[in-house]
Amino acid sequence: MSDSPAPLADPHLFFDPIEGRRDVVVLGSTGSIGTQAIDLVLRNPDRFRVTALSAAGGRVALLAEQAWRLRVRTVAVARESAVPELREALRARYGAGEPLPEILAGPDAATEAAASECHTVLNGITGSIGLAPTLAALTAGRTLALANKESLIVGGPLVKALAKPGQIIPVDSEHAALFQALAAGTRADVRKLVVTASGGPFRGRSKADLASVTPADALAHPTWAMGPVITVNSATLVNKGLEVIEAHLLYDIPFERIEVVVHPQSYVHSMVEFMDGSTLAHATPPDMGGPIAVGLGWPERVPDAAPAFDWTKASTWEFFPLDTEAFPSVGLARHVGELGGTAPAVFNAANEECVDAFLAGRLPFNAIMETVTAVVAEAERAAPRTGAGDVAGRGAAEGTSLTVADVLEAETWARARARETAAKFSDLRQSRDEQPAEARA
Structure with missing residues (x-):
């Protein structure tokens, strides 16, 4: 195994470490991963700042609320038809005379946001449409917190050709777990x-x-x-x-x-x-709070990112073979x-x-x-x-x-x-x- 290529995700390496607060772009901000990531950021303003958000466009009110609470520079939406509603929702949320964030729209909007200036791109998009943003983030030299497994599945050789050692931190719970356990050897x-x-x-x-x-x-x-x-x-x-x-x-x-x-x-x-x-x-x-925190903060831990076990209570852990x-x-x-x-x-x-x-x-x-x-x-x-x-x-x-x-x-x-x-x-x-x-x- 020592002669094989370096793994894409290696807990012993971390890409482009910086001191202080990290600027983060959240792709798929209105989905499950995105909303939990934003909650983590809002609870840790000294560690993270969100600079851009992207979403499909089906939950415009939530997207506008997120943009206002985080004071982002850019909001990207895949559905161009959602732009008028988004702009109206932003105006209703921001104060009079307060500048609105830049709006990107169209099928390439998330890809453009992924390449914007930041430290980490969290790709929480669902489906293989996340491939282009993944490639854009890697090409731009960003640390990629990867929850969009489909982009790696469908574009494996493309991702492997672009990613530098330590540039990808996996976010889904299983691979965040493997990532951390692998640090032991x-x-x-x-x-x-x-x-x-x-x-x-x-x-x-x-x-x-x-x-x-x-x-x-x-x-x-x-x-x-x-x-x-x-x-x-x-x-x-x-x-x-x-x-x-x-x-x-x-x-x-x-x-x-x-x-x-x-x-x-x-x-x-x-x-x-x-x-x-x-x-x-x-x-x-x-709970996905822990894996998200690893993706955004590695190699540092984020205190109280997720609940811990109560070891004073009895519990049973079972394991069974897969029924193929x-x-x-x-x-x-x-x-x-x-x-x-x-x-x-x-x-x-x-x-x-x-x-x-x-x-x-x-x-x-x-x-x-x-x-x-x-x-x-x-x-x-x-x-x-x-x-x-x-x-x-x-x-x-x-x-x-x-x-x-x-x-x-x-x-x-x-x-x-x-x-x-x-x-x-x-x-x-x-x-x-x-x-x-x-x-x-």
Whole structure:
């Protein structure tokens, strides 16, 4: 392992340390990660100052409130149609004669904000649309606090080509846990990484049991409060599959040495097993305050960033093996991660389309992974003809041969094929429902 490339995330290194307060850009400021990050900043004004915010544009009043409370220089919004409402909301919040922040609008607004002058960019955007801002922040030389795992998944070689040692600090709870546990030893000391999964709302159910679950069932996560896409990804365990790929890319650990274990309480966020047989587990109550604080403040700790355990109270911590039959997503994620190239982008884009279809009631729960598996298999068989990119490994071996255009082309193809395949599932289901009961029996 000593001869392999340096990992993207290394707790022994930190990029561009500075004294005093850090200027931060928050991307996805009105989402779950963004709002919690802003709360942390407001509680620690001596440590952090937010200079720019970006959001999609669906929660304009909240975005204006954030801009006013933080007194940011710039507000970026993806939906240009939201600008008049945003400007009006800002005027209503700011005092008479007080200058308003600069407004950036359009699909590239977050990317422009990510490249603006600051110390750290927190990328809390959901989905692969976070790739361009991730690349912009790295190119501009900013420390990247990365909560947008999809940008690393779909653009792994691109990110690895740009990131300097210590420039990326992972923010999602599992990788923040691995990041901190890895500080206890050298890379040569590591035997395996163990990523924990809560098991989601359907832990213990068989594949047959999952056939009739509803979006409301899938959104009822037992331990975490997250956005709908991430919550459904946790129900299918796609989120855990993405985290396996992310662990491989961040820490340069082979896939066969990355395991997933189910831990319903979500107290232990991940573990590192070392060559001497010892295992370091990173544990906190389920709360994103700690990982966000690590992303913004590393190598320093932020006092009281998150609640601690009350060790005077009894508790039980359980661990179970992953049910790969009911939840095949982790195995498929390993497969596309090993293929490299645009295969992870195909996997992620197809899944995003299927989750949308499931939430809209057009696709059964089990058909999410059936559809994603079919799209990945088709891309693998006929990549040159479909335009999905060379999923057999282009970019995996040559590092920088993958381009943003390759990723976008693969995603466009995968989304279209996922929609078409999902529509077939929906048509078959409707046809079956319309048959007489005796014909369905």
